[in-house]
Amino acid sequence: MIDNSPLLTVRKLEIDIANGFDRHWHGGNAFLSQYYNALSMSFPVGEQSFIDAVRENAKRLPETKEYAPLRATVAQFIGQEATHRRIHNLYNEHLATQGLVNHWEQWATRRLTFAKQQNVKPIHLLAVTAAFEHCTAVFADGTLRYDSWFAGADEKMATLWRWHAAEETEHKAVAFDVYQAIGGNYAWRIRWYLYVLVLFTYDTARQTTINLWHDGSLFKPSTWWGAAKFLVGKNGFVWRCTMPLLAYFKRDFHPNHDPFGDNQQLAANWLAAHSSSWRAIR
Numbered sequence: 001m002i003d004n005s006p007l008l009t010v011r012k013l014e015i016d017i018a019n020g021f022d023r024h025w026h027g028g029n030a031f032l033s034q035y036y037n038a039l040s041m042s043f044p045v046g047e048q049s050f051i052d053a054v055r056e057n058a059k060r061l062p063e064t065k066e067y068a069p070l071r072a073t074v075a076q077f078i079g080q081e082a083t084h085r086r087i088h089n090l091y092n093e094h095l096a097t098q099g100l101v102n103h104w105e106q107w108a109t110r111r112l113t114f115a116k117q118q119n120v121k122p123i124h125l126l127a128v129t130a131a132f133e134h135c136t137a138v139f140a141d142g143t144l145r146y147d148s149w150f151a152g153a154d155e156k157m158a159t160l161w162r163w164h165a166a167e168e169t170e171h172k173a174v175a176f177d178v179y180q181a182i183g184g185n186y187a188w189r190i191r192w193y194l195y196v197l198v199l200f201t202y203d204t205a206r207q208t209t210i211n212l213w214h215d216g217s218l219f220k221p222s223t224w225w226g227a228a229k230f231l232v233g234k235n236g237f238v239w240r241c242t243m244p245l246l247a248y249f250k251r252d253f254h255p256n257h258d259p260f261g262d263n264q265q266l267a268a269n270w271l272a273a274h275s276s277s278w279r280a281i282r
Helices: 030-058 065-097 103-117 122-145 155-170 174-181 186-215 221-232 237-249 263-273
Strands: 011-013 278-280
Touching: 011 065, 011 155, 030 065, 030 103, 030 122, 030 174, 030 186, 030 221, 065 155, 065 174, 103 186, 122 155, 122 174, 122 186, 122 237, 122 263, 155 263, 186 237, 221 237
Parallel strands: none
Antiparallel strands: 011 278
16 A cells, blocks of 8 residues: 655755764663763764665566555655655764764674675565654654653753654655565565664663663662653653554554654644754755
């Protein structure tokens, strides 16, 4: 099933992150700051792998008018992901000056190298990409929907994460649609999704823990309280993300038919309200 979205816009975020940000930029909350820092550490390598997977598999799309909109959207998807990779490279460079070590980048690079050595078929790498894109879209929904997720955060950092969330929401169906169009099947889609759920949870937990260790806040009660509130507090991750994540197991699942049904509008509303924070470049 193909459900083409409107042509995407590639935007440049107009905030100055080169001058850095506080160690505990998320309202003084060590856990949330280091959790989001961990996610940022995954993006440069991750976004590039998504670009590569979608670009390679899009070559197999039928050369018919029916797929012309999807091919055009693929080009814009690549542009959006490239801008995300650039801004998170700058983000991660500042984290290094704070003494944090990006192990996630190393883990991901080794896995991608191994997959290449094992001649993993491109369609499987696309299934992995579609799975990661769904996880990202679920987190993006919460980022846009719940003000509490970034309450007290440094304004420019909240803007960065919500801009990223808005664009991830816009292009959440692209990898999935390409996968479906070139004959990807349900069984492999679910196998790779299970792999991604386990891997993403494990890598997030260990990179966040490493960050907190280097930060000197791993064993502080306030850190663990921050983690508990994030997971099971009001609008916490467990309550708000579990069902949308499980929706991927439906045979008739499509990213644009999400349980909430309005997150494309959430993204559009945020982008319109913060148009001074970004500039369209394509």
